[in-house]
Amino acid sequence: MLKILKYSFFDLIRSKWSYVYFFFYLVISSSLLYLSGDISKVIISLMNIILILVPLIASIFGVMYYYNSREFTELLLAQPIKRTNIFLGQYIGLAVSLSSSLLFGLGIPFLLFGIFRSAEIWNFIILIVTGVFLTFIFSAISFLVALKNENRLKGFGIVIFLWMFMAIIYDGLFLLSLIVFKEYPIETISLTLSMLNPIDLSRILILLKLDISALMGYTGAVFRKFFGTDTGLLLSTLILIMWTVLPVWAIVRVSGRKNF
Amino acid sequence: MSHIIQIANLYKSFGKTKVLQGIDLNFEESKISVVLGPNSSGKTTLIKSILGMVIPESGSIKVMRKEIKNQWAYRENISYLPQIANFPANLTVQELVNMITDLRGKATHEESDLINDFGLGPFMKIRLTNLSGGTKQKVNILLAFMYDSPIMMLDEPTNGLDPVALIRLKTLINRKKAEGKSFLITTHIMQLVEELADEIVFILEGMVYFKGTVASLKKTFDEPNIEKAIAKILLKNNVV
Numbered sequence: 001m002l003k004i005l006k007y008s009f010f011d012l013i014r015s016k017w018s019y020v021y022f023f024f025y026l027v028i029s030s031s032l033l034y035l036s037g038d039i040s041k042v043i044i045s046l047m048n049i050i051l052i053l054v055p056l057i058a059s060i061f062g063v064m065y066y067y068n069s070r071e072f073t074e075l076l077l078a079q080p081i082k083r084t085n086i087f088l089g090q091y092i093g094l095a096v097s098l099s100s101s102l103l104f105g106l107g108i109p110f111l112l113f114g115i116f117r118s119a120e121i122w123n124f125i126i127l128i129v130t131g132v133f134l135t136f137i138f139s140a141i142s143f144l145v146a147l148k149n150e151n152r153l154k155g156f157g158i159v160i161f162l163w164m165f166m167a168i169i170y171d172g173l174f175l176l177s178l179i180v181f182k183e184y185p186i187e188t189i190s191l192t193l194s195m196l197n198p199i200d201l202s203r204i205l206i207l208l209k210l211d212i213s214a215l216m217g218y219t220g221a222v223f224r225k226f227f228g229t230d231t232g233l234l235l236s237t238l239i240l241i242m243w244t245v246l247p248v249w250a251i252v253r254v255s256g257r258k259n260f
Numbered sequence: 261m262s263h264i265i266q267i268a269n270l271y272k273s274f275g276k277t278k279v280l281q282g283i284d285l286n287f288e289e290s291k292i293s294v295v296l297g298p299n300s301s302g303k304t305t306l307i308k309s310i311l312g313m314v315i316p317e318s319g320s321i322k323v324m325r326k327e328i329k330n331q332w333a334y335r336e337n338i339s340y341l342p343q344i345a346n347f348p349a350n351l352t353v354q355e356l357v358n359m360i361t362d363l364r365g366k367a368t369h370e371e372s373d374l375i376n377d378f379g380l381g382p383f384m385k386i387r388l389t390n391l392s393g394g395t396k397q398k399v400n401i402l403l404a405f406m407y408d409s410p411i412m413m414l415d416e417p418t419n420g421l422d423p424v425a426l427i428r429l430k431t432l433i434n435r436k437k438a439e440g441k442s443f444l445i446t447t448h449i450m451q452l453v454e455e456l457a458d459e460i461v462f463i464l465e466g467m468v469y470f471k472g473t474v475a476s477l478k479k480t481f482d483e484p485n486i487e488k489a490i491a492k493i494l495l496k497n498n499v500v
Contacts, residue, residue, distance in 0.1 A: 003359075003363055007348070011349075011350050068349070071342065071344050071347075072347050072348050074313065075360075076363075078311050079364055082332045258315075259308075
């Protein structure tokens with residue numbers, strides 16, 4: 001599996017899209033840093049970009065990479081390699097190369113700006129960690145969708161819809177439910193609901209870390225009380241891990257039965 | 261004569277389409293077996309079942325007397341040339357060769373001969389995305405013949421080849437056969453069948469319709485060449 005991972009990674013890291021992705025983060029974060037100079041504010045701006053963009057790019061790259069390397073996958077399937085290792089290797093190669101674009105694109109400007117001497121270091125690390133988690137989660141989901149759908153257009157459609165649902169529609173429905181049930185004590189439900197969506201969960205994690213949860217009113221206080229504790233942090237990390245492991249487990253299962 | 265691949269009672273369908281309907285077939289060692297059949301008769305599915313890429317519903321496949329279900333290490337004994345040559349776009353030919361060698365981990369003593377024979381030398385440092393279809397097929401051939409596997413499975417090996425490369429490919433196949441390798445080839449080029457085949461397997465609607473030598477095929481259907489014999493089978497069965 002390590003060999004497949006290595007080759008997928010090097011194949012991807014040399015594609016021009018990896019560079020475009022890398023330079024995008026490099027330009028955005030360095031211009032934000034030099035324009036505002038306030039690391040905390042820059043992290044919030046970047047959070048808004050990352051929470052939308054990382055899942056979208058990971059989804060699109062995931063399906064694109066799977067479909068584009070299909071014939072090559074067939075070549076690998078004819079080699080004496082275990083099936084599971086082929087798909088896991090490709091998936092991890094993809095997720096790692098996307099994550100490194102993110103890591104270096106954001107890391108270099110922050111490093112030059114002196115993040116290690118700043119008090120914001122942990123906030124920055126949380127930003128990177130959630131970004132990496134989202135990359136792994138959404139590339140696994142898109143890989144799974146592509147595995148299950150031979151039809152490229154359908155695969156793309158499903159992945160884009162899933163992204164839109166989790167990044168945009170889910171929040172709308174969530175807000176709507178808060179308004180409809182405003183007479184009831186729904187903190188626990190809203191807490192649960194936001195934990196179920198990896199994008200929402202990441203957003204809350206970052207906002208709470210940045211200590212601006214006061215802006216979120218009473219619900220924010222409930223969230224703070226929950227996420228501020230070790231249990232809360234542990235639980236949210238567990239859920240992010242679960243969101244990563246479940247699609248990967250499904251990839252293993254589906255790929256084992258698939259005909260090529 | 262020992263059987264290198266044994267297939268018994270093999271069934272496979274994709275949704276409602278029954279592709280393989282009870283294939284019983286043995287391939288003999290050190291022979292060139294050509295699998296023929298109209299489009300969508302199940303040739304590629306058969307080959308892919310042997311490779312474990314397609315998972316059959318029932319039946320058994322043995323490669324070198326070992327059941328292959330849920331196995332993968334047996335593929336060390338098989339070199340496969342797929343029908344469509346498409347590789348990771350950003351790798352160069354040399355990197356791809358190194359990669360497959362790395363994955364298979366077997367000596368490639370003939371690599372440079374093959375590169376010379378098929379004129380691939382100038383292309384080794386070029387990225388695969390910039391190669392023409394014919395050159396890609398040559399890379400495909402290089403990858404299949406580089407390894408010392410006892411079984412060679414070639415799915416439409418002549419696709420896009422120029423006449424020089426075609427002649428070299430035929431020479432190569434004959435030489436490898438003399439070295440004791442067993443071939444399983446699918447093709448639509450009847451001339452290739454006449455020149456190479458020790459044995460023809462004709463598949464029709466997922467079943468073995470005919471198995472025998474070129475001479476016996478001609479004799480059975482009373483035709484002077486394979487093309488006409490095959491056409492006769494197809495017309496008789498209302499396939500076309």
